[in-house]
Amino acid sequence: GDSVTQMEGPVTLSEEAFLTINCTYTATGYPSLFWYVQYPGEGLQLLLKATKADDKGSNKGFEATYRKETTSFHLEKGSVQVSDSAVYFCALRLNAGNNRKLIWGLGTSLGVNP
C-alpha cells in the first residue's frame, strides 16, 4: 500500500552543520509531497511542499526536491541553527480518489547544539 518512510532519529548536529533527513515513499500515481515541522510544545506547521516531479520546495533555508525516479523527497539545509530543533514529518497526498487524507512518516527528531 501507500506509505512514507523517514530516517529514524534522533538526529543531533552542531550549529552550522549540514542537514539531510531522508524520506522515501511508495504510492500509485503522482502524489503531492510535504514536509511539516513541529517545534517543542506546538502543533505541526507546513514547512514546504512539491506537487509534481522535479519540483523543489523551499522555505526558511530548507529545501527538498521531488524525485520520482528514486521516489524520494529528502529534506536539506546547508547550515542548521539551534532554533531548527524540532520534529520533522514527511507526508504525501494521493491525487486520486479520496485526497482529503495525508499519509505520514513517523517523524524525525532533530536537536541542534550551539
Add this chain to the structure above:
Amino acid sequence: DVKVTQSSRYLVKRTGEKVFLECVQDMDHENMFWYRQDPGLGLRLIYFSYDVKMKEKGDIPEGYSVSREKKERFSLILESASTNQTSMYLCASSYLSGANVLTFGAGSRLTVL
C-alpha cells in the same frame, strides 16, 4: 492571524469518564481532522469531516466519536476513557480543494488515570 484553537492544552481524566475535546477554526475550512500522536507511532488519523454533520472514520476510530454541528467546530468525544487513550491529540483543518495544506492546533495532551 488565522488559526486552529483547541480548547484544552492539558487534561487529566479518570478511567470511564466521558471526555470532550473541542476544536475551532476561523479560516472557513471545509475539512477538519482529529489525529493522535504517540512516540514511535507518528500521527494517526482518528476521524475527519469534510462538511457540517459529515464524518468519516480514519485509521483508528475505535473508542472515539466526533461531532460537527457547525462548520468551524469539530469535537472529539471519548465515551468512556481508557488508559490506552492517554496521548497527544491534534486537530487540523484545510480547504476542500487545492493544495490541501493542513493548519494544526497546538494540541491537547490527555492523561487518563
